[in-house]
Amino acid sequence: MPNTLGVTGPQGPPGPAGPVSAVVAGTGVTIGGTASTPSVNVLYGTTAATAAQGNDARLSDMRAPTAGSAFYVQNGTTPQTANFNISGNGTVGGTLTASNVTFSDGSTQTTAASNFSVNFPDGINGTSMLIPIGTTGYTIPAGKTLYIISFYGTGGGATLSVGGNAYFSFGSGTSGFLALPMVFPSGSTLSVNTGTLNVTAIER
Secondary structure, three states: OOOOOOOOOOOOOOOOOOOOOOOOOOOOEEEEEOOOOEEEEEOEOOOOOOEOOOOOHHHOOOOOOOOOOOOOOOOOOOOOOOOOOOOOOOOOOOOOOOOEEEOOOOOEEEHHHHOOOOOOOOOOOOEEEEEEEOOOOEEOOOOOOEEEEEEEEEOOOEEEEEOOEEEEEEOOOOEEEEEEEEEEOOOOEEEEOOOEEEEEEEEO
16 A cells, blocks of 8 residues: 555644743842742842832932922022022012012112012112203103103104103193003103103102
8 A cells, every 4th residue: 555644733732941041140139049930130239230129218318308308499489599590481479579689780788677678679779859950851860760750741743862862752731640650770861852841750
């Protein structure tokens, strides 16, 4: 009888895995076990190239700067000895309180002594004045700052100019209180081209 092949049977189950040829330990791990059944273990510790465990005290202890440090600024109402320096802009929704203020030109202001406000950075303990500004002009004295808080104009089509720059025009009988004072430094000359502008101002 001739020798013939039958139909191919199903695939048998896979055999056991062969031995691992090599395991290379990276940073923070160690290799244990045997060549055929190696184990990879995390190397815990507090030095370089080690990992921190979940109960490591370094994960929950206070780190510098700590509360009370001059480099730690925190919320609250208790004064603390600290400094901060911001290069951008800021917004205060409530009240900003300061004992001393230094402006960008280097000048300083002690608020308690001078009734400082943002609108009157030189303080409001100055001389209240009614100044009639005419065509000949009014020059603010040396060392003084003028804060115009209201005005009353006589003369139609007149314009207030300071140092050759026009600020606003007014007509005869025009008056108003300014929401924010108009501030002019010492040496500035205020004048009108016609009529008179009577201003209520504080000169400090």
